[in-house]
Amino acid sequence: MSASADFVVAGAGHNSLITAAYLARAGYEVVVLDARPIPGGGAASEEMLEPGYLIDSCSTGHTLIQTNPLLREDELGLRERYGLAYIEPDPFAHVAFPDGRQLTMWLDLERSCEELERFSRRDADAYRRLIADYDAVKHLFGASRFTPPGFGPSLERMLAEHPDGRRWERRRMMSAWDVVRTEFESPHVQAFMLWQAFQTLVPVDATGSGPLAYSIVFGRQRRGWTLPEGGSGRLTDALVRSIVDDGGSVLCDRTVSRLLLEGGRCVGVETEDGERFRAREGVVSTIHVKHLVEMAPAEAWGEDFLYGVRTYDLGLSGFAVYLATTSPPSFRTPDGARNAVSAGLAGWPQQMLDHGRRLRDGVYDPDPAWLLVATPTLADPSRAPAGHHTVKLLSGQAWRPPAGERGWDELKLRQADRQLERVRAVAEGLEDEAIVARLVKSPEDIERSNRHMIHGTFHGGHRGPGQIGGTRPVPGWGQHRMPIEGLYQTGGTTHPGGSITGAPGRNAAIVALADRNRHLEEVIASPSPTSMRT
Ligand SMILES: Cc1cc2nc3c(=O)[nH]c(=O)nc-3n(C[C@H](O)[C@H](O)[C@H](O)COP(=O)(O)OP(=O)(O)OC[C@H]3O[C@@H](n4cnc5c(N)ncnc54)[C@H](O)[C@@H]3O)c2cc1C
Known part of the structure; x- marks a missing residue:
């Protein structure tokens, strides 16, 4: 079989579905292919054990995506049109320490601080201060996360212009453990703060993990471990419906095994079964970069890119x-x-x-x-x-x-x-x-x-200074455009990394649209292709 579309999207994780959904809303015909029998990658709910038990096979908490304009502004109508709804559980965490003592954290900041005071009054104050400190700069970290590298001022520049910026320049290069031991004295509170900081499996002593000691617990304190009502797969369902309503299609059991190149340009993909999908505008991939480079001849990537992929830390x-x-x-x-x-x-x-x-x-x-x-x-x-x-x-x-x-x-x-x-x-x-x-x-x-x-590994690769922003996946190739013309990369191996943030997906859409002199703001402000057709 051979088929064609404006954009062929390889992989149907939540990020590439988001890219596809924006492109479909912009009027492009998209076809999304995934190797699994169901779409969504790590955003899936499956009856894996017994009928009636809907299990999140991967992600459960969707806290990090809540500040993505996709949901915050409901840019594609996933909430309003497709009924995507979220629950903010309270308490947001409960942990047991090795000595049997335990700690419960509540959405009410003061109630959480009362719990922390059982271990140290000073640490309760430090926790209030930590939440306030991140509150003052969260918009800068958010702007950097939800903007493709190079499409806005860098985080370094934004921080340099902020009154608290100097402290954050240091914290960005510290480890989560260095942050925690500087701010907190009680081993119990330190253990809880590290438990939160490690949620994305970045080692707590890794250079550059310092902001995780702030950002993860801040999100939880504000909105809990946010759950999609009905399961993680509800996000995927809403995205697939949006794509289909805008004229696209999502096909499963299609493992992409090769990129089709013509005149040095990526013009489509081939699956393991020999099906070919040709792309008139471009190919978007969420295939892991370590696999992606195997799908085209080495000379198409160039030595620098191949070196960057070879040294890419999986996490x-x-x-x-x-x-x-x-x-x-x-x-x-x-x-x-x-x-x-x-x-x-x-x-x-x-x-x-x-x-x-x-x-x-x-x-x-x-x-x-x-x-x-x-x-x-x-x-x-x-x-x-x-x-x-x-x-x-x-x-x-x-x-x-x-x-x-x-x-x-x-x-x-x-x-x-x-x-x-x-x-x-x-x-x-x-x-x-x-x-x-x-x-x-x-x-x-x-x-x-x-x-x-x-x-x-399931957070798209280690997140350290060498693999973030313009250096993810490879220095110089952080803008979602790959060395092969016509090929875009999204998903956890691109900035700002894995987890359910939707940031790589929306950012890749911004870049693919910009290459066609289109702006995401203009796309979401105009009527959807469906409403134009009816
Ligand atoms: C057990 C577990 C628990 C987790 N819990 C959380 C959590 O609570 N909160 C959170 O934020 N994150 C959590 N995660 C991590 C989260 O699921 C991932 O970071 C996230 O799904 C990454 O999204 P993505 O869009 O980048 O890619 P993925 O979700 O990995 O999707 C990639 C898709 O591409 C497809 N694909 C790859 N190669 C090919 C190919 N050659 N051909 C066709 N298709 C291909 C795959 O089949 C897959 O569907 C968890 C992960 C696991 C495993």
């Missing part, structure tokens, strides 16, 4: 345990049972540092110091049969099992038991009789489910 791998249960995990505290949509175990700071270092070195960690226990059904009961729950235990893990193990297949089950035991030590509700079904994904399984998540 840390993950490990997930999915449960369908008859009760939620309820943490035992002196004040009674507590639970939160986003809960977990937070190791001491030194354990967090050791955990990150082990994973960086590829060393298996039997007891990860960071464990997330996500129970979205606490706030959104529509995802499971009445009174039942879906629970996901998420942790970092080494890509390879340790020497002496035959592979992940057996080890992953023992590892899941071990993690479950650690949760059971502080919480009720996850006893064997409460577990209806269970599925475990090792880093290898995560990669098998989604080839974009190489080695089971």
Whole structure:
């Protein structure tokens, strides 16, 4: 089969769907291809365990995308036309520390500070100050995230012109651990702050992770671990409907294996089954850059680009345990049972540092110091049969099992038991009789489910000074235009990286439109192609 469209989009993760949706709204015919049987990549809800239990196979929390103008201004009508709705769970976090003490954080800042005061009055003040400090500059970080590199002033310049800019110039290059140990004295509060900072699996001692100690907890304090009502896949459903209503199509079970080049230009793609999709205007890819470079001859990319991809740091791998249960995990505290949509175990700071270092070195960690226990059904009961729950235990893990193990297949089950035991030590509700079904994904399984998540990494690659802004994925190629003319890149391997932010998707649309002398503002202000046709 051979087909054509204005834009052929390779991969249907939320980012490339966003790019496709803006391009379709601009009147271009788009066709989106994905290797998986369903669209959405890491924004999917699947009945993976038992009918009636809608499991978020990857992302659950959509906090980071809330400030994207796509949702903030509802630029494509995903909320108004397609019914996308979000829940802001309260409390926004509950963690248990290694000594059994626990901490609950609430959307009411003062209530959170009262909790922190149980550990240190000084740290409660420091927390108020940290939230206020980020509040003063959040618009600058937001502008840098939601603008393609080079299309607006750099973050450095914006900060230099801000009264607090000098402090932020330093913090941007610090590590999250350096920020946390400067601001907080109590090991419990430090452990909680590191637990928050590590949510995107960037090691807390990595240069440049400093802002994560501010930005992640700030978003949670403001709007909780924001959940799409009905599951993560609701974002995907809304995007697909928008694309289809604007004349585009989304095709699954299509693995792109080759870029079609003519006269040095990318004019389409070929799938593993030999289908060809030709692009009149351009090809947009969310294929991992490490795979992308294999899809065209080396000379088409150039040595510098290939060097940048060869040295691209994939980041840390993950490990997930999915449960369908008859009760939620309820943490035992002196004040009674507590639970939160986003809960977990937070190791001491030194354990967090050791955990990150082990994973960086590829060393298996039997007891990860960071464990997330996500129970979205606490706030959104529509995802499971009445009174039942879906629970996901998420942790970092080494890509390879340790020497002496035959592979992940057996080890992953023992590892899941071990993690479950650690949760059971502080919480009720996850006893064997409460577990209806269970599925475990090792880093290898995560990669098998989604080839974009190489080695089971799922935030698009490490986020450090060498892989951010104009240097992501490769220095000089941060503007979504790839060395092959007609080829654009989006997704987690482009600025500002992975997670559900939608930023790479919207930014790529801005660039592709600009190359056609079009502006995103003009596109969203004009009537949709559908309304023009009817
Ligand atoms: C267990 C787990 C929990 C997570 N929890 C959260 C969370 O709570 N909050 C959060 O913000 N993030 C979370 N993440 C991370 C988040 O899911 C990803 O960072 C995000 O989905 C990246 O989006 P993307 O659009 O860049 O790409 P992806 O979502 O990875 O989509 C890429 C798509 O491209 C397709 N593709 C790749 N190569 C090809 C090819 N050759 N041909 C055709 N199609 C191809 C893939 O099949 C996939 O559908 C989690 C991830 C995992 C695995």
